[in-house]
Amino acid sequence: MSKYCVQRLNKIEGYTPGEQPKETHVIKLNTNENPFPPPIEVLQALKEITSEQLRKYPDPLALELRQKIAHTYDIPDERWILVGNGMDEILSILIRTFVDYHETISATYPTYSLYEVLADLQGCKFQYHDLNEDFNIVPPFTWNSSKLLLITHPNAPSGVPTPPEIMKEICSNQEQIIFIDEAYVDFCDFSYISWAKEYPNVIIGRTFSKSFSLAGVRLGFAVGNPELISDMFKVKDSYNVNVLTQKIGIKALENYNQISNHIETIKATRRFLQKELQKLGFIVPNSQSNFLLAIWNGNPSAQEIYLKLKEKNIFVRYFPMRRLENTLRITIGTKEQCSILLENLVKIIR
Structure with a gap:
């Protein structure tokens, strides 16, 4: 911190947004963006x-x-x-x-x-x-x-x-x-x-x-x-x-009206992804958003899963915070993107 900066900023870390990878060939499920284009x-x-x-x-x-x-x-x-x-x-x-x-x-x-x-x-x-x-x-x-x-x-x-x-x-x-x-x-x-x-x-x-x-x-x-x-x-x-x-x-x-159609598709994919994550052993609260919180109490740890997915250019969100250390937040992408995520999760946790 520079000598000119106000002192209260010394104790403020600032907000850390989700990663925005520069690569184009990635599956980006970490910042709750809509996978469909605007009208x-x-x-x-x-x-x-x-x-x-x-x-x-x-x-x-x-x-x-x-x-x-x-x-x-x-x-x-x-x-x-x-x-x-x-x-x-x-x-x-x-x-x-x-x-x-x-x-x-x-x-x-x-x-x-x-x-x-x-x-x-x-x-x-x-x-x-x-x-x-x-x-x-x-x-x-x-x-x-x-x-x-x-x-x-x-x-x-x-x-x-x-x-x-x-x-x-x-x-x-x-x-x-x-x-x-x-x-x-x-x-x-x-x-x-x-x-x-x-x-x-x-x-x-x-x-x-x-x-x-x-x-x-x-x-x-x-x-x-x-x-x-x-x-x-x-x-x-x-x-x-x-x-x-x-x-x-x-x-x-x-x-x-066009936006509403995309919303309904995302809801359907959300139901599909929740069901499949639960089959793999994740605890998944009933979300009414465009993401799921996947709670994982097994091995490897949630953080290790996050890092292994990242190696495969699949980005989800991990929060090193109280009550969230064993969770992954996953944006609802297209059904194809979610299926690729699931395939890689199977390889990581089994």
Whole structure:
């Protein structure tokens, strides 16, 4: 660390994203990207971008995109929507808006590890509430003193959803801001996006990275009471979503039927892969996301399996973290990719 860097960064390691191998002939099942391309209309929208649009700054309010999101998800109007440079920027804006230095953020565990990194960068305290052995949220809840509560639905990295009766108990009895991270919810049977209209302290986060096959364009959005969204607008960068991303987002929403077909294919492959992993001896929670968490209590270790798969140019995710040391998180790829994974797993563990 340089002598110019602020001291609190000395203890912050930063977030480690999944590997992005440079090789092209790999099976990449480690960062929960969609294996299918976006609709052809999205690519056509890129071709229609003019030099004049590139020369000028984008709409700082992303008004047309926010209106399209509101219409698509039955939200009253664009005042309820904030768009950002991926879900990660939404999270950063959220924390900087609602949590001051030395105040506390709460989250379930295990969860998206970026949460704690962003809290550290803001100088906030961070408190975990452990999920049970089945990755469910169970009372008693211990986060009454926090300013912000972060819940992933479905949970990452397990893919287990939070049932409505539990979520209702939380939202009905907590006074702080509750952020429900629905990055993977399009692969789930139910969403809480309408709850932003029911509970004035609930904000829902969504992304175009997973179900929309648009991880490369970086687009996320938050849905919440207009008063909360107005607060968040004060914190966002002036032109935080570029003109290409705004156009692509609008076109993707216009072609949601094609995206829905890919979602159903991924769900079917998820069922196939879960069943086959269980046959091999893995414990696999019932995920409602586009990944599975495969728990392995045998030999070789989960870390050794991860490394042996990597040698074969098959990339899955291994987390050297508490409660995850014996797990592999596996993105749902194509059925062909998953079959190759299974063939190699058989060779490794038998």
